[in-house]
Amino acid sequence: MERISEIITGPEANDLRLDIFLAKRFNYHSRSEWQKAVQEGEILLNGQKTKASRVLHAGEKIAFVPKNPLEEPPVATDYQIIERTSRYIAVNKPGNLPCHPSGIFFKHTLWYLMKEDLGYDLHIITRLDRETSGVVLAALDPETASRMTQDMMAGKIGKRYCSIVHGNFDKAIHARGYLSNDPHAAVHKKRRFTTEEVPESESSDTRLLPIASNGTFSLVEAQPATGRLHQIRATLCSLGYPLAGDKLYGVDETFFLRFIDDALTEEDRAKLILPGQALHAAELIWDGIHFKAPVPAVWREKFPDLFKDGEQF
Numbered sequence: 365m366e367r368i369s370e371i372i373t374g375p376e377a378n379d380l381r382l383d384i385f386l387a388k389r390f391n392y393h394s395r396s397e398w399q400k401a402v403q404e405g406e407i408l409l410n411g412q413k414t415k416a417s418r419v420l421h422a423g424e425k426i427a428f429v430p431k432n433p434l435e436e437p438p439v440a441t442d443y444q445i446i447e448r449t450s451r452y453i454a455v456n457k458p459g460n461l462p463c464h465p466s467g468i469f470f471k472h473t474l475w476y477l478m479k480e481d482l483g484y485d486l487h488i489i490t491r492l493d494r495e496t497s498g499v500v501l502a503a504l505d506p507e508t509a510s511r512m513t514q515d516m517m518a519g520k521i522g523k524r525y526c527s528i529v530h531g532n533f534d535k536a537i538h539a540r541g542y543l544s545n546d547p548h549a550a551v552h553k554k555r556r557f558t559t560e561e562v563p564e565s566e567s568s569d570t571r572l573l574p575i576a577s578n579g580t581f582s583l584v585e586a587q588p589a590t591g592r593l594h595q596i597r598a599t600l601c602s603l604g605y606p607l608a609g610d611k612l613y614g615v616d617e618t619f620f621l622r623f624i625d626d627a628l629t630e631e632d633r634a635k636l637i638l639p640g641q642a643l644h645a646a647e648l649i650w651d652g653i654h655f656k657a658p659v660p661a662v663w664r665e666k667f668p669d670l671f672k673d674g675e676q677f
Contacts, residue, residue, distance in 0.1 A: 378420070411425065440458035474500065482504075495641045524649075526643075528642035544565035
């Protein structure tokens, strides 16, 4: 069996149960999922099988040894460092790279790549969807991670995204409303934006600003005040401006079903226009520091007329 990950616990592990420590430190799995991994012998403590209730101490070795390691799909690995200090690192994540381990992805994630390159663990604070590119901020110590997380929860981390959408987006929209699962969607994970509250919805707030348009496609800036799942993509789609390249929130949600079955046709790819969803985290502001990342080069290649009036992003 392949040993996937191994760490030595620090003082933060003192007097914590193993399952609680794992859920806090590696929150890409829930506590119950880590409990199952421990029960099935996939977690070794000091080289031995153990119990989820085991109380930890500093200096102990925890290893994750999955029973059935799966071959991970290829991803883009060319993330670029924007700025690095002793406390944090900001990078420009390419599209087609998950931030955190989930499902079949573990080594093919930004977290793992950065962990291997830096030589120690880190805490990714601002997450992006797999196909969303742009600025990602990670803390390099628990104290900075705690501060950044609190700032993010308090709305003190500013974010500015850009997107390319179908349609002529010609006026600013302040989209204040609610996000919820779309009961009419063919894909159960798809969400919708509504101005009226519906059952099991959560509040959502996004400012959308027109930047450029050729009449068929538009370059749109998005400033989210809340941080909901699929917030920008779902909001734009519900307003009638589906994202270019988006298999779920684009012009045809059945693209997503064919994508997960590895059955996209050449005609599908032509309609998608871009290899991934046209959403990019162009700027992130924390503690008075502005971190910026240029849009993917393929955007400028496919839509040169949207960028002809200067370097908006």
